[in-house]
Amino acid sequence: MVETKKNEFRKRDLFYLVPLWLLSLIAPDPYLYHKKEFKKKDLFYLGAIGLAPLIWSDPHFHHLMVLAGIYAILSLGLSLFMGYAGQISLGHAAFFGIGAYTTAILTTRYGVPIFLAFWASAASAAAIASFIGRPILKLKGYFLALATLGFGEIFLVVLRESTDLTGGVIGIFGIPWFSVMGFIFDTYLKQYYLTWGVLVGLFVFSKNLVRSKVGRALLAVAASEDAASSVGINVPRIKLEIFILSAAYAGLAGSLFACVMSIANPEAFSLGLTVLIVMMVILGGMGNLYGPIAGAILLTWLTDILSRYQEYSLPAYGMILILLLIFFPDGIGTRLNVRVIYLIGYWAKKKKRDEGKL
Amino acid sequence: MSTWTYIPQLLSSGITIGAIYALVALGFVTIARASQIINFAQGEFVMLGGVITFFFLKVMNLPYPLAAFIAILIVILIGFVMHLSVVYPLRKASIVILLMATLGASIFLSSTSGLLFGTLPKTLPPFSGERPLQLLGVSVLPQSVWVLISTLILLIFLYLLSHRTLLGKAMEASSTDPLGADLLGISRNLMVFLAFGVSAGVGAFAGILITPVFFTSYSSGTLLGLKGFIAAVLGGWGKNSGAILGGFVLGIVESLSLAFIPAGYKDAIAFGILLLILHFRPKGILGSPFMDSRRW
Amino acid sequence: MALLSIENIRKEYDGIIALDRISLKVEKGSITGLIGPNGAGKSTLFHLISGVEKPDSGKIYFKGRDITSMEPHERSTLGMGRTFQTIQVWGNMTVVENIMAGMNQKLKGGMLSYGLWLPRIRRSEKGALQEAKEILDSLGLLGKWESMASQLPYGKQKLLEIGRALAMKPDLLLLDEPASGLTLNEIRHLSEKIIHIRQEGVTVFIVEHHMGMVMELADEIAVLHNGELIAEGTPEAVRRNPEVIEAYLTRRSRDPHSTLSPMEKVSQYEIKKK
Numbered sequence: 001m002v003e004t005k006k007n008e009f010r011k012r013d014l015f016y017l018v019p020l021w022l023l024s025l026i027a028p029d030p031y032l033y034h035k036k037e038f039k040k041k042d043l044f045y046l047g048a049i050g051l052a053p054l055i056w057s058d059p060h061f062h063h064l065m066v067l068a069g070i071y072a073i074l075s076l077g078l079s080l081f082m083g084y085a086g087q088i089s090l091g092h093a094a095f096f097g098i099g100a101y102t103t104a105i106l107t108t109r110y111g112v113p114i115f116l117a118f119w120a121s122a123a124s125a126a127a128i129a130s131f132i133g134r135p136i137l138k139l140k141g142y143f144l145a146l147a148t149l150g151f152g153e154i155f156l157v158v159l160r161e162s163t164d165l166t167g168g169v170i171g172i173f174g175i176p177w178f179s180v181m182g183f184i185f186d187t188y189l190k191q192y193y194l195t196w197g198v199l200v201g202l203f204v205f206s207k208n209l210v211r212s213k214v215g216r217a218l219l220a221v222a223a224s225e226d227a228a229s230s231v232g233i234n235v236p237r238i239k240l241e242i243f244i245l246s247a248a249y250a251g252l253a254g255s256l257f258a259c260v261m262s263i264a265n266p267e268a269f270s271l272g273l274t275v276l277i278v279m280m281v282i283l284g285g286m287g288n289l290y291g292p293i294a295g296a297i298l299l300t301w302l303t304d305i306l307s308r309y310q311e312y313s314l315p316a317y318g319m320i321l322i323l324l325l326i327f328f329p330d331g332i333g334t335r336l337n338v339r340v341i342y343l344i345g346y347w348a349k350k351k352k353r354d355e356g357k358l
Numbered sequence: 359m360s361t362w363t364y365i366p367q368l369l370s371s372g373i374t375i376g377a378i379y380a381l382v383a384l385g386f387v388t389i390a391r392a393s394q395i396i397n398f399a400q401g402e403f404v405m406l407g408g409v410i411t412f413f414f415l416k417v418m419n420l421p422y423p424l425a426a427f428i429a430i431l432i433v434i435l436i437g438f439v440m441h442l443s444v445v446y447p448l449r450k451a452s453i454v455i456l457l458m459a460t461l462g463a464s465i466f467l468s469s470t471s472g473l474l475f476g477t478l479p480k481t482l483p484p485f486s487g488e489r490p491l492q493l494l495g496v497s498v499l500p501q502s503v504w505v506l507i508s509t510l511i512l513l514i515f516l517y518l519l520s521h522r523t524l525l526g527k528a529m530e531a532s533s534t535d536p537l538g539a540d541l542l543g544i545s546r547n548l549m550v551f552l553a554f555g556v557s558a559g560v561g562a563f564a565g566i567l568i569t570p571v572f573f574t575s576y577s578s579g580t581l582l583g584l585k586g587f588i589a590a591v592l593g594g595w596g597k598n599s600g601a602i603l604g605g606f607v608l609g610i611v612e613s614l615s616l617a618f619i620p621a622g623y624k625d626a627i628a629f630g631i632l633l634l635i636l637h638f639r640p641k642g643i644l645g646s647p648f649m650d651s652r653r654w
Numbered sequence: 655m656a657l658l659s660i661e662n663i664r665k666e667y668d669g670i671i672a673l674d675r676i677s678l679k680v681e682k683g684s685i686t687g688l689i690g691p692n693g694a695g696k697s698t699l700f701h702l703i704s705g706v707e708k709p710d711s712g713k714i715y716f717k718g719r720d721i722t723s724m725e726p727h728e729r730s731t732l733g734m735g736r737t738f739q740t741i742q743v744w745g746n747m748t749v750v751e752n753i754m755a756g757m758n759q760k761l762k763g764g765m766l767s768y769g770l771w772l773p774r775i776r777r778s779e780k781g782a783l784q785e786a787k788e789i790l791d792s793l794g795l796l797g798k799w800e801s802m803a804s805q806l807p808y809g810k811q812k813l814l815e816i817g818r819a820l821a822m823k824p825d826l827l828l829l830d831e832p833a834s835g836l837t838l839n840e841i842r843h844l845s846e847k848i849i850h851i852r853q854e855g856v857t858v859f860i861v862e863h864h865m866g867m868v869m870e871l872a873d874e875i876a877v878l879h880n881g882e883l884i885a886e887g888t889p890e891a892v893r894r895n896p897e898v899i900e901a902y903l904t905r906r907s908r909d910p911h912s913t914l915s916p917m918e919k920v921s922q923y924e925i926k927k928k
Contacts, residue, residue: 088454135637141453142396146587147636150629153584157626205769212768212779216755219747227742230704231822232730232759241765271580275461282458287746311473318466325459326447 038207045290046200053192062188066260068300069195070253073202075280075292077249080206082278083286084215085242086222088141090274091148094155095125095247097269099254104172104264105165114178118255125251126244133243137236152274159266171265178259191260198256199293202249206289218242219287276303279321285331298332366496368613374502374571376609377509378404381564382586383593383601384516385557390596391533392553393546395445398460401583402467403558406433407565408574409471412480422483430562436467437558441551449547464580472576479573482566501570508567512560513602519556520598529553581625585612588632594642603643656715657682657826657857658703663712665698672698673881676712680826680874685848685858687868687889690878691902696861697739699878700830703859704736705729717825731759735819736828743811743818745804749795752803752814753786756821786821793817793847809840816847826857833864841867869893877901 053062078092099121106112106120136147159166166172178185178194185194209215217238220228225235258264280299284291302320306313324332385400410432414425444463448456485504490497520526532539532549539546565574585608590596593604608628615627635642656679665673673695680686690696701707703714705726714722721729730736735756744752761778768775790796793813798806803814812832819827829848833841845867852858862868868875868889875892877885879901885892892898 082454088457090457135633139636139640142457143591143636143640145453145457146591147633149584150588150632154626154629154633157623157629161620161622208771209765209769212771212775213754213758213761213763213782214765214768216747216751217758219751220744220755223744223746224742226706226726227738227744227818228755229725229727230730230736230738230742231756231818232727233755234727245765271461272465275458275465278454278458282454311469314469315466315473318462318464318469321462322444322459322466325451325455325462326444329448329451329455 049196049200053189057189059188062192064300064304065297066188066191066195068297069192069199070257070260071277071280071300072293072296073195073199073253073256074250075277075284075296076199076202076206076289077246077253078277079281079284079286079289079292080209080218080249081242081246082281083284083288083291084210084218084222085239086218087137087239087243088145089148089243089246090145090271090278091150091152091155092246092250092277093269093271093273094152095129095250096254096257096273096277097155097159097264097266098125098128099251100258100264100269101159101166101172101254102251103255103258104175107176108172108174114176114259115180118178118252121255122248122251125254126248129244129247130240133240133247137239137243149271149274152269152271156266156270159269167265169266171263173263175258175262175264177262178256185259195256195260198252202252203289203293210289214238214242222287275321279324283324283328283332288331291331294332364617365614368616369610370496370498370502372610372613373606374499374505374609375568375613376606377505378564378568378582378605379586379589379609380602380605381509381512381560381567382582383590383605384513384598385561385564386587386590387596387598387601388516388557388560389550389553390590392529393445393449393533393550395456395550396460396587397440397445397554397557398457398583398587399440399464399467400557400561400586401579401581402464402471403433403437403561403579404565404568404582404586405574405576405579406436406467406471407562408482408569409475409480409565409576410562411566412482412569412574413475415482422485426566429566430559433562433565434555434559437554437561438551440558441554445550445554446547449550464583468576468579475576477576479575479578480569481573482569484570499571501567505567505571508563512563516556516560516598525552585628588628591640592631592635592642594644595646597642597644597646600642600644600646607643656680657717658859659715660699660703661713661715663699663702663709663714665695665702665707665709671881673702673709676878676881676883678876678883678886680857680859682825682857683852683855684873685852685860685871687872687875688859688861688878689863689865689868689875692863694878695881696878697830700828700861704734704828730822730824733822733825734828735822735824735826737812737815737819737830737832739830739834741808741811741815743803743806743814745802747803748800749803749806749814750783750786750790750799752818753789753821754782756818757782757785759822789817789821792850809836812836812840812844813847816851820851820856824856826859827851829858829860829862831861831863833862833867845871 053065074092074096078089081087081089081092102121102124103114103117106117107114112120132151136144136151139147160169162168178191185191210218217228217233220231220233221235221238228238229235257268261268276299277296280295281292282295283298284293284295303313303317306317306320309316382400382404385403386396389395389397389400407429410429411425414420414428415422418425420428440463444459445456448459451459484499484501487500490499491503492498520529528539528544529549529552531542532544532546536546539549568574586605589604589608590601591604592600592608593602594600608631611631612624612627616624619627640646658678658680660676660678663673663676664671676699678688688696688699698707702709705721705724705728708723712722713720716729716732716734719732721732724732744755747755761782763772763775763778787796787799790799793816795806795810795814795817798810803811806814812835816827816829816832832844832848836844841864848858848860848871860868860872870889872889875885875887875889876883877892877895877898879897884897884901885895887895
């Protein structure tokens with residue numbers, strides 16, 4: 001009887017239940033992420049994305065959400081590589097930087113229309129990824145992490161030193177706003193719809209990938225490479241392909257970043273950014289596409305709040321990262337949803353118990 | 359011609375920095391041998407060693423040896439606290455999580471140090487004299503000699519610790535055969551805990567040695583840590599001898615490269631070497647006992 | 655022409671000869687068994703066939719093609735399915751996705767067409783789902799098609815692994831110790847399943863410790879001992895072969911969980927069956 005006493009549903013759990021239930025409406029179901037079809041909830045998210053800046057028409061909020069959207073694109077790509085294919089990359093800040101600098105150089109030096117530079121950024125990031133991916137992706141675990149980190153550091157050094165091309169430490173200024181067919185995205189609100197529009201497009205693309213053959217191949221590689229090759233999946237090739245794809249996402253994000261900030265300098269693409277985006281993927285929950293977006297919003301918001309505390313922001317940031325990792329190693333959504341499911345389960349049982357059926 | 363005259367000079371500074379890389383690499387290997395964890399905050403121990411010594415020497419006006427001793431003790435304590443608060447709660451987590459947690463600790467330690475001790479680069483007085491010695495026509499800073507001698511003493515000490523004491527053997531056992539060690543009553547967690555202390559101490563020691571030669575600022579630890587890790591991989595991941603060899607090789611190559619390429623690219627050299635070694639010989643110069651395990 | 659033929663294979667590990675002068679043929683439509691005491695080289699041979707390792711010398715032909723230096727995934731696309739000694743079901747996917755992943759190579763189209771979810775992709779995915787459900791139905795796993803594969807019990811995971819290999823529509827199915835860890839009941843069920851697979855035209859090659867099962871199923875049996883092939887033939891002939899009896903009696907099984915020699919296991923199994 002001790003056991004039932006311990007598992008008894010208490011009234012105060014109701015207080016958790018209500019906000020958690022609300023959260024579970026907004027937050028994705030990572031626990032059911034294998035149900036990969038599009039659902040009504042996706043429409044709800046889409047509506048929320050469309051309406052949020054209109055309801056909350058504060059420019060600072062818009063700017064923050066633009067940044068969050070850009071980071072979300074970045075972490076969406078990284079989540080395909082880390083969360084689905086089970087690899088590690090600490091070099092995606094470099095692909096982000098490659099995208100930003102491609103846009104910056106093409107638009108300011110050669111007067112290429114920004115719309116073309118946008119796609120060229122993805123192409124250049126993908127090209128470099130395919131070049132370095134072949135040797136690097138043979139590695140696993142820590143060594144893969146270290147190798148990608150090394151790539152990122154080399155990229156930074158090259159950025160700082162090749163002053164003629166990249167403007168060195170100062171970077172490149174005066175990158176034009178994003179514009180399509182004469183329509184210029186010059187306010188935060190317009191940029192919001194631009195970045196989130198790109199994000200939604202890429203999200204649908206990624207979701208289609210993960211609910212099809214490609215996603216199954218990725219998950220298979222993550223779980224067991226031997227078994228994957230036993231059904232004819234070319235493991236090195238699929239790893240390379242997804243690495244290139246996620247680099248292309250990072251390139252697109254970088255291009256948007258350059259347009260929005262109208263400046264590209266090496267500081268923005270350092271190890272700190274890598275830590276930030278990997279954290280977004282982890283907090284969102286591995287192997288789940290909604291998570292990275294939620295993680296991006298959460299961490300962008302967090303860094304913004306922390307930046308108000310000036311010199312205390314970095315120590316606090318480091319501490320918060322550690323705490324988040326300790327308490328939510330599977331991602332925040334997963335933990336919350338498990339809690340909700342757990343509570344609902346007990347509530348259901350409680351009803352049955354009262355009716356004397358259990 | 360002018361380039362070649364620098365070479366002996368570069369070689370001597372390469373050996374000096376190589377000794378430091380070796381010590382940092384040794385810190386990585388000590389932890390990895392006990393637990394197969396990579397502590398990306400290793401470089402921060404080095405930075406803290408230098409900065410805290412500076413604090414006690416210049417601000418509190420303590421005598422040099424005492425300041426150094428206190429600094430090492432404090433950093434060892436930080437190593438223990440880091441194990442208890444970051445690594446121990448995550449001991450069963452995947453490597454990505456552990457990696458990010460130690461990176462988080464690294465951010466925390468470096469920025470806190472900047473907050474407490476100021477962000478200006480610091481330097482300590484050399485252990486003895488500043489006048490360069492003339493050895494075989496090369497002017498060598500006395501501190502470089504100190505660095506080499508102290509590194510050597512520390513290495514001997516560590517060697518004795520790991521091969522001649524029961525504690526060292528227990529550490530070895532818990533890394534090579536965790537289950538077997540568990541059955542023998544060796545607590546794996548305790549071993550990892552101690553390994554963190556040892557590696558923090560070694561790191562702090564390296565920091566005190568290096569600060570008189572190169573400036574130490576709150577942010578210099580991260581890069582030093584990464585290079586130490588590269589040195590450990592270069593020499594043969596998981597081997598003490600590999601860490602030492604890798605440290606010196608990396609230091610010398612990096613220093614000599616200054617004769618041929620612009621100074622700004624210096625940091626790229628280490629990572630270039632890393633990519634090459636990982637591609638052509640991932641088990642390093644001396645071979646690695648860990649390479650079979652899937653984690654690496 | 656044999657479906658799979660191994661010619662004069664030799665494999666060494668650090669100077670220790672694991673396999674020497676092995677030649678073996680697997681006829682199309684047969685069930686061939688490979689048995690031998692622990693450490694005889696069964697797993698090595700299996701790895702060489704599936705491509706995880708490469709032989710030092712000798713050739714392997716599959717469907718008349720030389721596959722000696724092919725990678726595992728290339729062999730799989732040629733029509734060679736396999737299971738693993740320790741289960742390698744993808745626990746991060748649902749049961750039905752495990753089967754569908756087995757069909758991956760039959761589904762055409764690049765990443766772009768999947769990302770854009772073109773109509774033909776939609777159709778092929780739908781078809782694959784239908785087909786996967788049929789395979790699950792034949793394995794008796796349809797009831798759990800939506801649960802995560804890691805939540806299945808051990809025996810069902812073994813079945814799922816076979817189903818995944820069958821989803822590739824292989825010509826040759828390699829089974830690595832399919833009976834290990836199963837209860838007698840499950841083994842019987844598995845045997846029926848294997849016979850059924852053969853009836854559908856798939857050649858089966860079993861490497862097995864559990865002699866009883868192989869004796870009952872196989873048309874041809876090869877016996878490996880100390881890296882050499884000591885007997886080949888029908889189960890009856892192998893059972894009476896003095897060298898085989900010698901090998902099994904003198905060298906007790908090194909299986910730590912069992913003090914019985916495999917021959918004793920066979921007799922026990924047969925007793926229990928009666």
